Amino acid sequence: xxxxxxxxxxxxxxxxxxxxxxxxxxxxxxxxxxxxxxxxxxxxxxxxxxxxxxxxxxxxxxxxxxxxxxxxxxxxxxxxxxxxxxxxxxxxxxxxxxxxxxxxxxxxxxxxxxxxxxxxxxxxxxxxxxxxxxxxxxxxxxxxxxxxxxxxxxxxxxxxxxxxxxxxxxxxxxxxxxxxxxxxxxxxxxxxxxxxxxxxxxxxxxxxxxxxxxxxxxxxxxxxxxxxxxxxxxxxxxxxxxxxxxxxxxxxxxxxxxxxxxxxxxxxxxxxxxxxxxxxxxxxxxxxxxxxxxxxxxxxxxxxxxxxxxxxxxxxxxxxxxxxxxxxxxxxxxxxxxxxxxxxxxxxxxxxxxxxxxxxxxxxxxxxxxxxxxxxxxxxxxxxxxxxxxxxxxxxxxxxxxxxxxxxxxxxxxxxxxxxxxxxxxxxxxxxxxxxxxxxxxxxxxxxxxxxxxxxxxxxxxxxxxxxxxxxxxxxxxxxxxxxxxxxxxxxxxxxxxxxxxxxxxxxxxxxxxxxxxxxxxxxxxxxxxxxxxxxxxxxxxxxxxxxxxxxxxxxxxxxxxxxxxxxxxxxxxxxxxxxxxxxxxxxxxxxxxxxxxxxxxxxxxxxxxxxxxxxxxxxxxxxxxxxxxxxxxxxxxxxxxxxxxxxxxxxxxxxxxxxxxxxxxxxxxxxxxxxxxxxxxxxxxxxxxxxxxxxxxxxxxxxxxxxxxxxxxxxxxxxxxxxxxx
Ligand code: HEM
Numbered sequence: 001x002x003x004x005x006x007x008x009x010x011x012x013x014x015x016x017x018x019x020x021x022x023x024x025x026x027x028x029x030x031x032x033x034x035x036x037x038x039x040x041x042x043x044x045x046x047x048x049x050x051x052x053x054x055x056x057x058x059x060x061x062x063x064x065x066x067x068x069x070x071x072x073x074x075x076x077x078x079x080x081x082x083x084x085x086x087x088x089x090x091x092x093x094x095x096x097x098x099x100x101x102x103x104x105x106x107x108x109x110x111x112x113x114x115x116x117x118x119x120x121x122x123x124x125x126x127x128x129x130x131x132x133x134x135x136x137x138x139x140x141x142x143x144x145x146x147x148x149x150x151x152x153x154x155x156x157x158x159x160x161x162x163x164x165x166x167x168x169x170x171x172x173x174x175x176x177x178x179x180x181x182x183x184x185x186x187x188x189x190x191x192x193x194x195x196x197x198x199x200x201x202x203x204x205x206x207x208x209x210x211x212x213x214x215x216x217x218x219x220x221x222x223x224x225x226x227x228x229x230x231x232x233x234x235x236x237x238x239x240x241x242x243x244x245x246x247x248x249x250x251x252x253x254x255x256x257x258x259x260x261x262x263x264x265x266x267x268x269x270x271x272x273x274x275x276x277x278x279x280x281x282x283x284x285x286x287x288x289x290x291x292x293x294x295x296x297x298x299x300x301x302x303x304x305x306x307x308x309x310x311x312x313x314x315x316x317x318x319x320x321x322x323x324x325x326x327x328x329x330x331x332x333x334x335x336x337x338x339x340x341x342x343x344x345x346x347x348x349x350x351x352x353x354x355x356x357x358x359x360x361x362x363x364x365x366x367x368x369x370x371x372x373x374x375x376x377x378x379x380x381x382x383x384x385x386x387x388x389x390x391x392x393x394x395x396x397x398x399x400x401x402x403x404x405x406x407x408x409x410x411x412x413x414x415x416x417x418x419x420x421x422x423x424x425x426x427x428x429x430x431x432x433x434x435x436x437x438x439x440x441x442x443x444x445x446x447x448x449x450x451x452x453x454x455x456x457x458x459x460x461x462x463x464x465x466x467x468x469x470x471x472x473x474x475x476x477x478x479x480x481x482x483x484x485x486x487x488x489x490x491x492x493x494x495x496x497x498x499x500x501x502x503x504x505x506x507x508x509x510x511x512x513x514x515x516x517x518x519x520x521x522x523x524x525x526x527x528x529x530x531x532x533x534x535x536x537x538x539x540x541x542x543x544x545x546x547x548x549x550x551x552x553x554x555x556x557x558x559x560x561x562x563x564x565x566x567x568x569x570x571x572x573x574x575x576x577x578x579x580x581x582x583x584x585x586x587x588x589x590x591x592x593x594x595x596x597x598x599x600x601x602x603x604x605x606x607x608x609x610x611x612x613x614x615x616x617x618x619x620x621x622x623x624x625x626x627x628x629x630x631x632x633x634x635x636x637x638x639x640x641x642x643x644x645x646x647x648x649x650x651x652x653x654x655x656x657x658x659x660x661x662x663x664x665x666x667x668x669x670x671x672x673x674x675x676x677x678x679x680x681x682x683x684x685x686x687x688x689x690x691x692x693x694x695x696x697x698x699x700x701x702x703x704x705x706x707x708x709x710x711x712x713x714x715x716x717x718x719x720x721x722x723x724x725x726x727x
Pocket of ligand 1: 094095096097098101135136137153154155156169170171175176180181182184243244245326359360361377380381384385388389392
């Protein structure tokens, strides 16, 4: 029996067993570890003796075969040819969008039986622990681009359920730029690097993107989300997820309801600030990927609750917007989000390529109990994902270990490139007698997928529904729902992007076709920061060339719409997963250092000692303390907060430009700062001045550490006056 990297024996049935029905069989097993066991069957360790791909032991793969020591390399050298040709073919096409991503394994469990809503087993059986594989991504950048781009984040979840695979392929924002999938190639061509010079990478701040959206008013609401701090998350574990479209849940009696899917992070929704994000892009472009990997390695497992917004079919038309329009949310104040289960990510992939790169999501992968609606964006996606997987991974993508269901697969699909299944028997068609009709249909069983019998009636028409025409009310609602500092960040983000746009015409149209229709205050703030004149403030609105103009009262209502749930300005209750720099050096106060590290660890945060050099520094008791990061390699932007303990180290830090810059920059980015004991001398050397606890600056004895933890729970102090503080 072959040994896997985990030392587990490879089950022979995983690769070879078959049935007279013509389909091979893998033993079906379920439960939390079922997918891990399934993958183990194809997981190998380094082994002992090196072999070629035909299993022959290799004596030397470091010297090619030559005619004499300085002679020509011989064509006969199969060791060289195999090694080089395999290398030459290592790359597969990167995803056309969402190319940059990171993933993890985990488990989902529902809190209570939801069989009144759906027959999907993972949502009806609270004892089931369904394995999941989740891939997070940015949209616009290439595989090697920064994690910190201002962008939407993909949030794709593959559930390995007992009834087959369900993919919930969502984003960290609940709406989208366009209402119809037929525009997707235009959107993506506009946001990707410009085709003549491939500039800029992983950024929407360029002419073609703003040209396109200025002519696409349906993008207004999504632009508000992307320009908000949601576009630069602090951590993948600190962002929400959304299925975006309205889907259907169908119960065993065939009753359907509309549903919006939400993921609510247990660590709260937290973001970076833009200056910080751009700096991290240089200092640690793998910031999110690293944070996800390291937190799982240390046992700090990212968790989300699954939320459902349920709408009865008879309420379909009771909203001011169309449930099928993917540029609209259902405000949580209108339909509360019911939290129904929890997902925990608890295992890193063994191999990035085999798992994270080859995983193939598809909105069309659904299980009985979950169904689609006529959202025209969703309908296009149902075509696009299968099509793109065929190109990117190949026609047998579903056979790959990371993609295959826990179920055995039996059907009459055959052959194609890189087929691994060996189908026995001579029957590959239906109907048949020669294989006793197998594999056969399951018309009567509940676990067979049957499409929801939605009534349909309509003329064939290539047009947009008038009910999709209001493009601005919810953009205004988003603006109205933000705290003052969130509005400032949004205006600054629009200004940054538009200041990168060269075409005066495009700049003018973004202002005067989009921003003025969202909020006067937004238009004014952006105008002040860009110099773009506001031509039409106070004049008729909603210039939507491709859609009818909504009737007058909508504008009035939009001005007053608010959904407090949209704001990130909320108190936090945990510091789990945050990283705190402890600036120290020779003579750092031993007692304080221990108290700080112990408290942070107890709260689930990570404290790192930063000193002038790596290795160790002696503390005030002469004991060597391990330095986690040398100061030049430890910029403030990769930390959530900073503490300066007392001790002899403080005097040296007060003279150290790097330390002073660290504190100024952290302060400017709104981060909690604490100085204990003589640490206050370092604060005195900064431009922070006499800011106090109400501003997240804690000065005092080590007993004040509780105040620092409370400040950290708030994450940031975005209302600080930072004008003169350099960074
Ligand atoms: C609500 C709107 C959308 C959401 C939430 C969304 C989400 C996602 C996510 C999360 C991924 C990355 C999957 C992964 O991690 O491997 C992805 C990839 C992709 N999306 Fe979308 N998307 C949306 C709209 C669309 C539309 C309208 C199309 C096409 C008509 C489309 C086509 C694609 C393609 C081709 C990929 C690459 C898939 C691959 O190569 O694996 N998406 N999308």
